[in-house]
Amino acid sequence: MRSTRRFTVLGAAALALTTVVLGVQPAGAAAKPKTLHYFEKPTGFTYIPAGGKPIHQPPSGPPKPGDRIEISGNLYKGDHKHHGDEVVGTDHTICVFNADLSAYCDAQAAFGGSMLLVHSSGGDGDFTSTIxxxxxxxxxxxxxxxxxxVKDNADLTIRLK
Known part of the structure; x- marks a missing residue:
């Protein structure tokens, strides 16, 4: 179902964004470009129709303007074929659908006492978000x-500047 895939992809993108924090340099440090790879598994999903009651599964039809989704997940080093067993971070994403049904998403990824912030305009298939x-x-x-x-999960490639 296309709407189910769209929600999964948006959530995966948000989760992927959170993994970038493992390679970010401390404030004031000279940062070197770095590429990181993570596998993301969603742990929670809530669909909130505009003015309606939240449900914990994708809706039966396409989203409507003003509808929101919230997705949480766990992050693992690697990709869908080869990844670690240990959760190295978690993330949370909120997406809102506009009049043209494009989704605008903001995500936070937590690694210890620090967070990474990401924004995206996700869609079906592969897409790129901004840290x-x-x-x-x-x-x-x-x-x-x-x-x-990748099915209900995602491979994430993070490029830090």
């Missing part, structure tokens, strides 16, 4: 996250 900053050791982080959906 907009962070807190703690990820203050002023910049870069991109490329999300590649």
């Amino acid at each position: 907009t900053g962070g807190t703690g050791r990820f203050l002023n982080a910049k870069g991109t996250v490329r999300t590649h959906p």
